Amino acid sequence: AQSVTQLDSHVSVSEGTPVLLRCNYSSSYSPSLFWYVQHPNKGLQLLLKYTSAATLVKGINGFEAEFKKSETSFHLTKPSAHMSDAAEYFCVVSEGYNKLIFGAGTRLAVHP
Amino acid sequence: DVKVTQSSRYLVKRTGEKVFLECVQDMDHENMFWYRQDPGLGLRLIYFSYDVKMKEKGDIPEGYSVSREKKERFSLILESASTNQTSMYLCASSFSVNQPQHFGDGTRLSIL
Numbered sequence: 139a140q141s142v143t144q145l146d147s148h149v150s151v152s153e154g155t156p157v158l159l160r161c162n163y164s165s166s167y168s169p170s171l172f173w174y175v176q177h178p179n180k181g182l183q184l185l186l187k188y189t190s191a192a193t194l195v196k197g198i199n200g201f202e203a204e205f206k207k208s209e210t211s212f213h214l215t216k217p218s219a220h221m222s223d224a225a226e227y228f229c230v231v232s233e234g235y236n237k238l239i240f241g242a243g244t245r246l247a248v249h250p
Numbered sequence: 251d252v253k254v255t256q257s258s259r260y261l262v263k264r265t266g267e268k269v270f271l272e273c274v275q276d277m278d279h280e281n282m283f284w285y286r287q288d289p290g291l292g293l294r295l296i297y298f299s300y301d302v303k304m305k306e307k308g309d310i311p312e313g314y315s316v317s318r319e320k321k322e323r324f325s326l327i328l329e330s331a332s333t334n335q336t337s338m339y340l341c342a343s344s345f346s347v348n349q350p351q352h353f354g355d356g357t358r359l360s361i362l
Binding site: 241 | 259354
């Protein structure tokens, strides 16, 4: 069965410094992977998706993620954090027919 | 842009009541989903539908039912609300298998 582990429940960075949100997955076949962001009292918004094309995936708002099959990881990065990046981030793996498996989420705080 | 609209942002109901949560999408998506979101647990799938009048149980269907009479509308029903159903409920839709899901802003439901 597929699963997703987000290695940090909370991450705190200063504005202008790099962001790293870590995600490991387990999958019995070639997965589809996604990162979503959720701002307070809002639904989830797709940041980026990996579907077996390029291993480095660029998303919205300057975020990107690298698929590393050997490490079963799909970490999310951004070179320079902005105050508006403060939100909860979810790593998601697709289990096939319409089934998404969500990680527990990482709450990102950005300090001035 | 895909628009997924949930009829209520906040809802307060009493135990034993029958509760209806409504969701409408405007992109002719085949698939629609209902999740509940609880702190530390991420999103958990309650039910999904891959066509009109078709439904499949997700991971936590107990105490819930769904209705999809029209392609654009997917309703979640709490047959007899209980306090442990107090949660954030999120509706989503997608075009096809392994495609990203698009989320509504959520309904925060409190059962007193």
